[in-house]
Amino acid sequence: MLKRILLFTAISAQIAVAQTKSKVTVTDLTRIKQVGGIELSPDGKQAVYTITTIEPNSDQKADARPEEYDYKTHIYLTSLKPGDSRALTHGAESARQAVWAPDGKRLAFVRTVKGKSQIFIMPLDGGEAWQLTNSNYGASNPLWSPDGKRIVFTGGVTMNQMLTDSLLNPDKGGPSWSLEKPGFANNDFVKVDKKIKPNPDGSLAEIRAYLAKDVEDKKAKVINRLNFQGEATTEPDITFQHLYITDVAENAKPKPLTRGFESYQAANWLPNGQGLL
Structure with missing residues (x-):
């Protein structure tokens, strides 16, 4: 008899809700x-x-x-x-x-x-x-x-690293496409009251202060510019x-094994080990 094993993943949230019906917090x-x-x-x-x-x-x-x-x-x-x-x-x-x-x-x-x-x-x-x-x-x-x-x-490899890497970029040249990204110079138009204590489970103002602190601590990134080729990542620099x-x-x-201003992924070995797809 053929035996088959099914492996799968599951996300379990073991959150106990008290009899007082307290709200689920962040x-x-x-x-x-x-x-x-x-x-x-x-x-x-x-x-x-x-x-x-x-x-x-x-x-x-x-x-x-x-x-x-x-x-x-x-x-x-x-x-x-x-x-x-x-x-x-x-x-x-x-x-x-x-x-x-x-x-x-x-x-x-x-x-x-x-x-x-x-x-x-x-x-x-x-x-x-x-x-x-x-x-x-x-x-x-x-x-x-x-x-x-x-x-x-x-x-x-980041863009700056690519420009100086003699193995991945032997000619030390740049990409053939434009790097221009229009957008805001900064986020000064987003105001957060410094007197409010950051609290992820607090009021809307306290949550905003908490998120602003994450940006200040470099634990979150704010996108303030457009990329008309598509925002594939929130990283500030392009990575290959x-x-x-x-x-x-x-x-x-x-x-x-690869080089240039391109990205490679999903590699697979040929059965004889003599090459990659």
Whole structure:
């Protein structure tokens, strides 16, 4: 008999409403846990997945506002049996994008190091995870080669970085299209009363003050200019995604596979490992 295993994700909001029928507040959203990033092992007997939670920021200063939270994501391993699941990653830095090596004995995953995403390798038969990449452009979306000896990944290169990178932009020239974006010089026309205390669960004025503080703390971005080619991102600078390849070995040096003022994504290895789509 053919057995089929269905893996799926669900978002569960475990928010208890008191008998007083109190209103759901903004900070109640911190109770939501999200499951994602499910990857089945090559032999179909195990799976890895991520759980994302919203945790209080332990690094905030004593005089800071109390409503400081960070998203935390960590990787879990399950044998596909109820209750049989354990965390593979811990700590302050999130881990995500776990993918199995073809032999099913190792994982490649992404963790943030000094503000940049980097790829780590974790042996599942014991031993600590070790850092594979140390790219100035960050490294994400790891993809194992069929023989498990190499990994292709993507790096995000800003426009300013692209203009000075001799490998990705050998001619040191600019793009062939215009970068002009008309818009407001600043947001001075949006006035917030500095005397109002920021509170995400407060009045409309307090919520506006809370959002304004997020902008001031660079935790949110305000779009004040138009891009007639489409606002695909809220990032202030254009970023290009380029493909790199590296051996799965300590101190290996990645090599760029793509170049220019273009972005590349959704790479797949050919079955023989001799090329990419």
